[in-house]
Amino acid sequence: MPLLPSWVASANRPDTPFPLNNLPYGVFSTADSPPRCGVAIGDMILDLAAADAAGMIGLGEGLFDQPRWNGVMALGPDAWHSLRRLLTALLAEDAEDRAILEPCLVPMADARLHLPFTISEFTDFYASRHHATNVGTMFRGAENALPPNWPHMPIGYNGRASTVVVSGTEVIRPRGQLMPPGATAPAFGASRKLDYELELGAVVGTGSSMGQGVTVDQADAMIFGYVLLNDWSARDIQAWEYQPLGPFQAKAFATTISPWIVTAAALAPFRCPTPPRAVPLLPHLADTGPALFDITLCASLTPENGTTETICETNFAEMYWSPAQMLAHHSSSGCAMTPGDLLGSGAVSGAEPHQRGCLLERTWNGAEPLAFRDGTRRSFLHDGDTITLTGAAHGDGYGIGFGECSGRIRPARETP
């Protein structure tokens, strides 16, 4: 599909992440107005509350003057598709109602971006084979790298929704119990192995009933869109706490997402197949069509007063399990899914070292520190470091982006 031209001139530039083909959903405020729903177009935001008040939307009362997209999500796929068709028509080059909509545009530079939806619950998966193999090799040896269940189901754990924050929110270095090698008792203190994970998050738009599972195809249709997701991780806290019940405080202190939800519809042209299967999949998780997305994903690290360095370049097409398979598995026991559930993919690692989506893998648990051009070395994150994730699907003469997903590390608090 080629670039769809818009009457918003900046949306037609080849380098914008927000052409008319994208139309990602976010929540923004300005000096004059409280947080409300908007859609990114070029370097502008279309204020949907204002456009609705001007009679241009009509999807339902009061959907857009709220600081969350959950209301629209709950309307279901038919409404999502109607809204997207409508916005595509209203912002197209040849649109008739340009004069009505123009006053509803807000320069992105004047807006503050907020969490785009209320996260009901957050689940984090472990769905990249390269990531799971690398981490498993480090901690259990190459022979036992992949747990026996791994090829049969998307392994995941319930995360913490209360600390999912929008890009730009500073992250306080967590404290926790640390048991360094050779120690005989744990100490409580600031994490020394603070890491990031480069992930994509699937935003569940429609729910499922308790007691019911959903098929992979049903799951695919339930996904409203995708965000970039940084699953900040304290590897030393994790190493000591995670047996036998999994990660807990090591990942509870912060998870950062991009301000824009790129819809599943916008990503449809970029679908690609899951990889060949190591074992036959059980019927309820079987592949039913191309369910991954060709999205290049990058992570960069900027030391305080330092130079930004790219530390990972990978692609969501590298995943083993698709978001639809994750969601189908999530519901398989009869677990009710709800609008606003957020499913992280786990670190999106590829086969090559520069494709490894976290520092644990990239530096092999600190054994091989990264050496930057300016002489900086990094095994894990320092105070003042900023991690920025970006992602793009590349069309014919246009790109689709999520906006930055970034967070800067602040020193650990003193007490308690």
Place this chain on the structure above:
Amino acid sequence: MPLLPSWVASANRPDTPFPLNNLPYGVFSTADSPPRCGVAIGDMILDLAAADAAGMIGLGEGLFDQPRWNGVMALGPDAWHSLRRLLTALLAEDAEDRAILEPCLVPMADARLHLPFTISEFTDFYASRHHATNVGTMFRGAENALPPNWPHMPIGYNGRASTVVVSGTEVIRPRGQLMPPGATAPAFGASRKLDYELELGAVVGTGSSMGQGVTVDQADAMIFGYVLLNDWSARDIQAWEYQPLGPFQAKAFATTISPWIVTAAALAPFRCPTPPRAVPLLPHLADTGPALFDITLCASLTPENGTTETICETNFAEMYWSPAQMLAHHSSSGCAMTPGDLLGSGAVSGAEPHQRGCLLERTWNGAEPLAFRDGTRRSFLHDGDTITLTGAAHGDGYGIGFGECSGRIRPARETP
């Protein structure tokens, strides 16, 4: 403390779980009225929306005509204590306003009870030493029964809030991936090792900020009250899925709680100390006073058309970690806690076999089935079985209860 006499006669009977000393909070509806907040007193419910409309409460507009207690929780401990003092005075034998309140009483027999609060997030701990030792012995041998981290912190995992249901809700037997001993590949089907866990749940009333931890004393003051909690568990799904990231679908299909939240204030006379410590505790988790509760807890099993049999009799005083310690640990990384967070204790097992709080322990993973008086045998739960949890704190001539926490098993669904 002796029984506090009430003008509601049934609240003065020695066998009521709801004397004036208790005043637990729930949500109820009747044939005529939608769900709203109430307090149990004897065999009646005081309709707090009605009492408020009659001018008798005055804690804030519209707090009680909602189907959840979260609004009251968010007001904080001073408001909780004011409300309890007020209700104690209004329902006391010598109360002056009896004539105004009497029309606000609804017979419990005419009411349907609902989930008493909206669960923000659900966390389940593993805080009984007897339970953790028994389970660890079964799966890792007596030498490695307790993981090395266990004596140093309350081990827990994030559970699933969307499937927390109120007592009386039927539970559909979950399906999932099963890998029986000797099998070479997993199959997808109905769990054959469906279990319950007898737990107490702490209801977090006030939250904490992201980036901040709370002390054990602060945590104690944040807890609004307690519910009985049945952490339904599919042991065969759990055994196959739980490495390396912990329980997921094995515990996601249902968690049942009692309809009544017994307040921390009502349980204050029953505080008792935590046990002697196996290792010194780190300062942020150190004991600061009696933080457990002397609450007898029972589980019974009723086969379909069968006779009810008590299968566990234990006491919350048997726990190793207190709810305040669980909550302090939960916040220790900087994880924000929110009103409506629910913290399960994990199975409350004691040292004796009849004190074991789940069938996995009680039948030693099915090796020693329970034999009932009527000839029924049980290793794990059958379709049609009902598990009922009860709990009571025993005062001087009165008892404090939670109401029943029960659920009946329905057969697994067919598809998908």
